[in-house]
Amino acid sequence: MNRQDVHHIIHIVCLLMIACSIPLSNYVMSMGGIFLSVNWFLEWNWKKKWELLKANRLAVVLSAFFFICSLCLIKTDNWSIGLDNLLSKLPLLYTPIIMATSKPLEGKAQRIVIFGFICSVFFATIYSVIYLLNNDVVDIRDISVFISHIRFSLCIVLAIFLCGFISFNITHYSKITRTIFLLVSVWFVIYLFIAQTLTGISILIIASVFILFKMLLSRKKDFLRKIIIYSFSLLVLGFAAYATYIIYDYYSVKTPLKSQLESTTKEGNLYHHDLNSILENGSLVYLYVCEEELKTEWAKRSELTYNDSIETTIIRYLNSKGLRKDGEGIKALSDKDINNIEQGIANVDYSYGFGLKRSLYPLLFSFTLYEKYNKIDHSSILQRIELWKVGFQVIKTNVLFGVGIGDHKSAIDNQLIAQNSPLTYKKEMGCHNQFITYCLMGGVILLICFLFTLVYPFLENKNSHTILYQIFFIIIFFSLFTEDTLETQVGITLYAFFNSFLLFIFDNNKIANAGIKET
Numbered sequence: 001m002n003r004q005d006v007h008h009i010i011h012i013v014c015l016l017m018i019a020c021s022i023p024l025s026n027y028v029m030s031m032g033g034i035f036l037s038v039n040w041f042l043e044w045n046w047k048k049k050w051e052l053l054k055a056n057r058l059a060v061v062l063s064a065f066f067f068i069c070s071l072c073l074i075k076t077d078n079w080s081i082g083l084d085n086l087l088s089k090l091p092l093l094y095t096p097i098i099m100a101t102s103k104p105l106e107g108k109a110q111r112i113v114i115f116g117f118i119c120s121v122f123f124a125t126i127y128s129v130i131y132l133l134n135n136d137v138v139d140i141r142d143i144s145v146f147i148s149h150i151r152f153s154l155c156i157v158l159a160i161f162l163c164g165f166i167s168f169n170i171t172h173y174s175k176i177t178r179t180i181f182l183l184v185s186v187w188f189v190i191y192l193f194i195a196q197t198l199t200g201i202s203i204l205i206i207a208s209v210f211i212l213f214k215m216l217l218s219r220k221k222d223f224l225r226k227i228i229i230y231s232f233s234l235l236v237l238g239f240a241a242y243a244t245y246i247i248y249d250y251y252s253v254k255t256p257l258k259s260q261l262e263s264t265t266k267e268g269n270l271y272h273h274d275l276n277s278i279l280e281n282g283s284l285v286y287l288y289v290c291e292e293e294l295k296t297e298w299a300k301r302s303e304l305t306y307n308d309s310i311e312t313t314i315i316r317y318l319n320s321k322g323l324r325k326d327g328e329g330i331k332a333l334s335d336k337d338i339n340n341i342e343q344g345i346a347n348v349d350y351s352y353g354f355g356l357k358r359s360l361y362p363l364l365f366s367f368t369l370y371e372k373y374n375k376i377d378h379s380s381i382l383q384r385i386e387l388w389k390v391g392f393q394v395i396k397t398n399v400l401f402g403v404g405i406g407d408h409k410s411a412i413d414n415q416l417i418a419q420n421s422p423l424t425y426k427k428e429m430g431c432h433n434q435f436i437t438y439c440l441m442g443g444v445i446l447l448i449c450f451l452f453t454l455v456y457p458f459l460e461n462k463n464s465h466t467i468l469y470q471i472f473f474i475i476i477f478f479s480l481f482t483e484d485t486l487e488t489q490v491g492i493t494l495y496a497f498f499n500s501f502l503l504f505i506f507d508n509n510k511i512a513n514a515g516i517k518e519t
Helices: 002-019 026-043 046-054 057-075 079-088 089-101 109-133 149-169 176-195 200-220 222-251 291-301 308-320 327-331 335-342 357-374 380-396 408-418 434-460 468-477 489-505 508-513
Strands: none
Touching: 002 026, 002 109, 026 089, 026 176, 026 327, 026 489, 046 057, 046 079, 046 089, 057 079, 057 089, 057 434, 057 489, 089 149, 089 489, 109 149, 109 176, 109 380, 109 508, 149 200, 149 489, 149 508, 200 468, 222 335, 222 357, 222 508, 291 308, 291 327, 308 335, 380 408, 380 434, 408 434, 468 489
């Protein structure tokens, strides 16, 4: 084994190290990037690397975006934050150059990298569920213990389609092996609903619809095409009808006349009725409220002190169960209900594992709060809309060159204060939209450059026309609308690593046929 063979083995190990660490560890991910770069540098075959790089315009374009981002330091006042942000984007520089100028990977090595990523995602999902079962989790996002729940959902969606690729493309695998990968992909889908990650679920649906229509266009048999179209249409209509019913049921309430309401509880205490109170689960929350009895009975059921915060949770929870907010209502609660309230769960439907109601009800409640009290604290969607509006206000005065790579978050904070926004108390939030964020950093110039790097692979590289790359593109592209995906280490590495891997290393024929013995 010569020196180049040793470097090639180290190269494969480093790729595997990065792939495995994306869903699990920022530290290992960084170390993998460092080892990969150092190993590439020590190979020392500079002439060959330079010739390969010159011949690969796409790798040059992708890596050049890092240097374009570095120009945004010119307008930056806060160089410390700016340099940190720029350094986090190093994967954009080294992954395309290294993968495009290194020795091509055999099919077996490519599979090892893909398997490593799938196994890491699988381990992280199992660990998260174990954590959920053994801890009192108030915010379901907390079960993503290794990385951000949204970035993790992107990893899961990618892993779902990688499992599907293996199941349907590597035909020489045994039926048992291919079925296992298919079952793992089903488990990943189930986990997305357990974790209630709307971003991941939405992107999964979009990518699935894309695959469906791609399959339909490739079908020659009209009968089969019609069956698929009709089945899918019925599925969509059924889903839409059920969602419409849930929304209608949530908001459909007839406000009663005050004379029609009972004035006293069974124990003879007075009820408080607020006919202008907020609506939830199809009823007015502050009807049939007797605070005196709530205090008394709550003290008998829980050691948690009764205060304004817990009172609101109790009243909403009782309302969601169709119970009156009095002593009889508290008595009707189970021990599990009491525990839910103690954990801050204000609606019994929030306590269910997963389901459409579980996903929609918090969103509908936040819309109700916004309509009634102009509050956006309870809704990540409404907060994002507010941040996007604020972002556009900043961009208006810095259209061409932005505010600098280190100052975009502080510019948002200052604009929130200037507009007296409800989000003034939150700091360093960013925009939660990658396109707006890049426009803030470097103006429309940086945004155009970024859009070019997204589109250029489809013009230059044949691998961009593979179904796997197109699915990966959908996953990343649609995440950019609601997240600053490329502003975290996990997000930038996920994008840079798999973008380069699928464009410069991935070979469908090698992966599908590796391991087949010649006869």
